Amino acid sequence: MKNVLIYLFFLVFITSCVGVKDYVPSEPKIDYISIKGTKVIPETEIRTNVYQVKYSYKRLFSSALYLFLENKRLKNDSLGRKNPAIHFFTNYNPRFSNELISDIKKNISNYYQQKGFLKSVIELKIDSLKKSKNLFGIQINIKEGQASVFSKKDSVLVNNPALHSLVDKYLKTESLIYANRNLDLSVLRQEKDALALYYKNQGYYYFSSNDIGIYLNDISDSSLNQVGLVYKIPNAKGIFINKLYDRIFRFTSPEFLIKKAENSYNFEPTDFSTTNALNKLIKLKEGDLYSNTKINQGLQNIYLTDQFKSVSIRFDTTKTVLSPHIELVESDKLNFTSEFGGSVFRGIPGPFLTNSLKIRRVFSHLDNIDFSARVGYEAQAGFINTSQTRNNFEVNLSTSYNYPNLFLPQKSLKFLGDFFAPQTQFGLGYDYINRPEYLRTNFKLFQNLYWRKSTNKYFQLSFINLNLINTSYPSTTIASDFQNYLVELKANGNNLYRSFNPSFVSSIYFNYNYRNFNTTNSLIRGYTMNLGLESGGTTLNFLPNNKIEFISNLFKYQQDIQFYRFLRLSFDYRKYILLGYHGNSQIAFKFLSGLAYAYGGENNYQLPYEKNFFIGGPSSLRAWKPRRLGPGSNISSGLMEQPGSILLESSIEYRFPLVKFFGNINGALFVDAGNVWNFAQSFYPSESVFQLNNFYNQIAVGTGLGLRWDFTYFLLRLDLATKVINPANAPNEKWVLPKTTFRDGENPIEFNIGIGYPF
Incomplete structure (x- = not known):
């Protein structure tokens, strides 16, 4: 504090000294530049983009002080290179001249013309009240007019x-x-x-x-x-117009040249099998019309195989056709990575170690095998008493074989038409979880096909997705209490217990995603749509007792293995609209829906727990805790996840700028609505069942406000949400907004912290 007072005293002293007060610069200088009349285009934007007015902001002290100190520096160092002792006074006043006046007027006018204000008028007035001190002010008045x-x-x-x-x-x-x-x-x-x-x-x-x-x-x-x-x-004003601009060119067959990782000097022609595989990726045929996009997609296909450090192309244009020469530099055959990290939960550290090994060019020049292993020892809340902390040991092992093409019949490939970025994946996995309440294992076998129809359209198809799940219980009091808890939930209609029974879950899965923008923290205009279709246990329909006896006999447990048959449909639509002339505000809209129906009577028409829908949490209805809302108007303790077979969810959020402070701090106002329900079954309470003539009375509504701190490389989010309509209450007590409180009560405010936008 003492140093601050001394510094302020020094400033007051130096501004009052005779040398500063009587100082007159040797040439006319700008004292200030004011801008008025800006309505649509902010003044800060003009000062940022028009150089002549960039440094003309209002200063804390008089121009005479800045000019005096500038002159002192120049005397001490004629080259002007001496570092000033006080950087606060290093913004120079520009020289006043008719040329500067003309440039300011012209450049502001040009900026408005660029922004579509073709009839804008720029008026300048010179303030010469300090002419005796060689200081002049410039007053700019802008009449923007109507934007074209x-x-x-x-x-x-x-x-x-x-x-x-x-x-x-x-x-x-x-x-x-x-x-x-x-x-x-x-x-x-x-x-x-x-x-x-x-x-x-x-x-x-x-x-x-x-x-x-x-x-x-x-x-x-x-x-x-x-x-x-x-x-x-052609453009009459063009300078670099090529005489061949209107000539059409066609491709010849491409030539592939490869540089081995161990040989960094020579490019060699690829062998026949590799050339054939690369041709399927780049899809250039002799006689095809030249296409810049097709070339880029083909090169991207090759690069996405992860086999090459670089992929480049050059054309031989000496003839009337284009001869592509594609040069490839191989990546190393082996690639090993290791990551050590950890988390802290309630003050207890949880370390983990992840290792991965990639082996390239195993059976061909374009395939690879991935091995990964993760071991973690982490603290988590107790399953029943969430105030207690339990140790959790987890092991995840997986291996996958990846090939950059689709293993499908030729007729199917023709049906798909043109596509790019294809990949076929086969894999195995094993998960092991050791908690005080239970020991859980999951053997996985999976297959995936990925491809794109354009840069906006993504497809995934899985014919094989098998999971063999088993849970065992140690002979402890904690494990016994947990088993009793599952029995209690079962009696109340919650099917969580099925997740801890031996299970075999198989499914066929298809996913389509359309996105017409690139994912970013910046506000954007566009929309995205995702459609998912899944059929579980399809092949079981053709087997006796709807079971695979081989699986039942091979993995004998204390209980019979559960086999599931179900259908699942999910739909996700999101729309983003920019507001304002500069598009610095946004309306974001989200709509989610889903149906999951178990038609297998052998499991009492219930779904695998993971195939249910859940609602509530930081990226869902923010006024409710994660996965704790519903189903329907069913009243729950709020301590257990609430699964449902039918989902309706929607959110609308207004995002707007606030201030700049180590990044952009933006605000948000939002409304969330939705719920989950069950299909009519005898074991479900009637208030949790979806009824067409009543479901709208069970829609939960929440609202709130939030902050988004955008650091460019990531976005930190804080939302405060409160319930507006609580479907768990009696019909005349559903409106709970007036009961909002920051403390415990019927409608406490929920705090949600996350990374990135909620949708």
């Missing part, structure tokens, strides 16, 4: 009929510009690049954005409120 929008009433000027036809098709289906979008001249550069890529994908190898001219057409609307565009090819 694209009308989409465009003209096309192209002499080549083939190119003209492609432009027309592009403008109808692919254009980045849509009607009534705010005019922004930077979008025109993006439009030129997108149109050039469109031509490159149609065989025009030499075509580039320099061959395209896009100009504003101000003839159709003299008010400039709605502006059309003129597309011109």
